[in-house]
Amino acid sequence: MRNQVILFVEDELLIRFVLADALRDVGYDVVEAATGEEALDILDSPPVIDLIITDVRMPGQVDGLQVARRSKGLAPARPVIICSAHLLKSEASPADEFLAKPYTVADLLEATARLIGDPWQKNSNSHSA
Amino acid sequence: MAEELQQPQCLIVADADVLIRNALAEYLRHCGYKVFEAATSDEVVTALEEGAVEIDALLADASLSGSLNAFELRIWVKQTYPDVEIVLAGNIDSAAKAAGHLCDEGPHLARPYDPESVAAHIKRLLASSRRRHL
Numbered sequence: 001m002r003n004q005v006i007l008f009v010e011d012e013l014l015i016r017f018v019l020a021d022a023l024r025d026v027g028y029d030v031v032e033a034a035t036g037e038e039a040l041d042i043l044d045s046p047p048v049i050d051l052i053i054t055d056v057r058m059p060g061q062v063d064g065l066q067v068a069r070r071s072k073g074l075a076p077a078r079p080v081i082i083c084s085a086h087l088l089k090s091e092a093s094p095a096d097e098f099l100a101k102p103y104t105v106a107d108l109l110e111a112t113a114r115l116i117g118d119p120w121q122k123n124s125n126s127h128s129a
Numbered sequence: 130m131a132e133e134l135q136q137p138q139c140l141i142v143a144d145a146d147v148l149i150r151n152a153l154a155e156y157l158r159h160c161g162y163k164v165f166e167a168a169t170s171d172e173v174v175t176a177l178e179e180g181a182v183e184i185d186a187l188l189a190d191a192s193l194s195g196s197l198n199a200f201e202l203r204i205w206v207k208q209t210y211p212d213v214e215i216v217l218a219g220n221i222d223s224a225a226k227a228a229g230h231l232c233d234e235g236p237h238l239a240r241p242y243d244p245e246s247v248a249a250h251i252k253r254l255l256a257s258s259r260r261r262h263l
Contacts, residue, residue, distance in 0.1 A: 013167065013172045013175050013176060014175070014176075014179055016166075017165050017176065017182060021163070021165075024158075031151050032150075032151070032154075032166045033147055034147070034166075034168040034172070035168070038147035038168070041147050041148060041258060042147060042148070042151070044258065045148055045254050045257065045258060046254065046257070047151075
């Protein structure tokens with residue numbers, strides 16, 4: 001069975017490095033995008049994406065809300081986590097989960113596991129079965 | 130005796146095109162490297178200066194954008210971080226070939242698949258992307 005694939009959209013390099021790495025460490029595959037435009041390019045290309053995690057404010061013409069809306073247009077059931085230091089939860093309308101910045105790695109992993117499952121748990125279950 | 134855990138070698142793949150960057154990074158992850166992705170030379174400089182990760186090698190597009198061009202970046206890295214191996218690639222084929230060489234030298238000492246298939250995959254992605262944007 002293939003790993004779950006997450007599109008992680010974040011313009012802050014060090015946040016992207018650390019969090020993408022943390023998600024890979026627990027067993028997800030992560031595709032990184034540094035801008036909203038890059039995220040749209042990825043959404044339009046063949047790799048299957050199971051979850052989108054996106055910042056809101058990023059350089060360029062496309063923000064995280066637009067990425068989330070495009071994703072919902074293409075695949076309404078695909079979950080989206082919106083992370084922001086500026087929005088309120090009620091303003092992040094396309095989001096299935098909202099994380100207010102600053103958030104912890106644990107917060108992100110918990111929100112991700114709620115939406116698409118925990119690969120570590122799945123692996124340990126399959127090993128113990 | 131407990132086996133000593135070895136940290137994986139770390140690379141940065143730097144390319145302004147997200148489809149090329151993702152494909153090269155994924156290939157190198159399959160080779161056993163820990164791979165970080167950078168879209169500009171400024172991101173490479175930030176990654177190295179902040180010391181968030183210890184980098185063993187940098188694979189960069191020769192037309193990388195940012196405050197430094199790719200050649201200026203190579204000079205800066207050589208002077209500032211002489212232990213970091215730098216490979217500049219001028220096109221998709223040479224980038225895939227360079228990734229193949231890194232794979233040969235890398236942690237698993239085996240290629241998961243040929244770099245030619247990486248180059249072909251990237252070209253298919255780019256052609257498909259261009260068709261959509263016409």
